[in-house]
Amino acid sequence: MPTCLTLDTQGPVARITLARPEVRNAFNEVLIAELTAAFAQIAAAPGLRAVVLAADGPAFCAGADLRWMQAMAAFSWDENHADASRLAEMFWVIDRCPVPVIARIQGDAYAGGVGLVACADIAVAADTAGFCLSEAKLGLLPGTIAPYVVRAMGERAARRYFTTAERFSAAEAHRLGLVHEVVTADQLDARVDELAALLCANGPAAVRACKRLVQDVAGQEITPLLRDDTARRIADIRASDEGRAGVASFLNKTPPPWR
Numbered sequence: 001m002p003t004c005l006t007l008d009t010q011g012p013v014a015r016i017t018l019a020r021p022e023v024r025n026a027f028n029e030v031l032i033a034e035l036t037a038a039f040a041q042i043a044a045a046p047g048l049r050a051v052v053l054a055a056d057g058p059a060f061c062a063g064a065d066l067r068w069m070q071a072m073a074a075f076s077w078d079e080n081h082a083d084a085s086r087l088a089e090m091f092w093v094i095d096r097c098p099v100p101v102i103a104r105i106q107g108d109a110y111a112g113g114v115g116l117v118a119c120a121d122i123a124v125a126a127d128t129a130g131f132c133l134s135e136a137k138l139g140l141l142p143g144t145i146a147p148y149v150v151r152a153m154g155e156r157a158a159r160r161y162f163t164t165a166e167r168f169s170a171a172e173a174h175r176l177g178l179v180h181e182v183v184t185a186d187q188l189d190a191r192v193d194e195l196a197a198l199l200c201a202n203g204p205a206a207v208r209a210c211k212r213l214v215q216d217v218a219g220q221e222i223t224p225l226l227r228d229d230t231a232r233r234i235a236d237i238r239a240s241d242e243g244r245a246g247v248a249s250f251l252n253k254t255p256p257p258w259r
Helices: 029-043 066-072 077-095 113-121 146-153 154-162 170-176 185-201 203-217 225-238 242-250
Strands: 004-010 013-018 050-055 103-104 120-125 130-132 168-171 179-185
Touching: 004 029, 029 103, 050 168, 066 077, 077 113, 077 168, 103 113, 103 185, 113 130, 113 146, 113 185, 120 170, 120 185, 130 170, 146 154, 146 168, 146 170, 168 170, 170 179, 179 185, 203 225, 203 242
Parallel strands: 013 050, 050 103, 103 120, 120 179
Antiparallel strands: 004 013, 130 168
């Protein structure tokens, strides 16, 4: 049984909750392994339509656990590389989860916590949440999260916040594109539930295909090969049972079968 998180599934929605509030949900080797396993389990569950990534306590995720960092201080280069590779794998598994992920950010997200936010497909933050890429304060750098954070907030903003390690507000995170919406704390759950319901209202195969489409075409040159690939994807889904049923339901003004 997981010890650092909870995994609860109700119908088509799974909810993963970081459960180390006493250390502000900071990462250690156990939490990293459990998050990796939980998202791998979700990826293999065909009936799931949305994942909510949440956290207990006042903080969303404070980055690395201090005791874990103390242990790493005595690691060799090879041990540090192996440890960082497990963290990199965790972020990759979250980012590539075929089920859309909604980050529910009720409190501060620091360092690797910002990485969790950046890996989510939809990020909603309470207006009191703060963000910080704090690694440089410790003489470190945000290595494993960099691909996701730079993609989310852009290179210019990343240059500033990686190097200054300054705290920034939820409003600034929204302006930069790191989070999609900022709401009051008492509105957070309702908004996350609304977004999960929107995901569940759409064709389940189509939603997964849409997520994969964005990942595959982002940053690509629009070549004849890419144009043909996108045309093939449309043809595939039009000819699928879900695509045919969805179009028929729209034309007949009846609810689609997945509802």
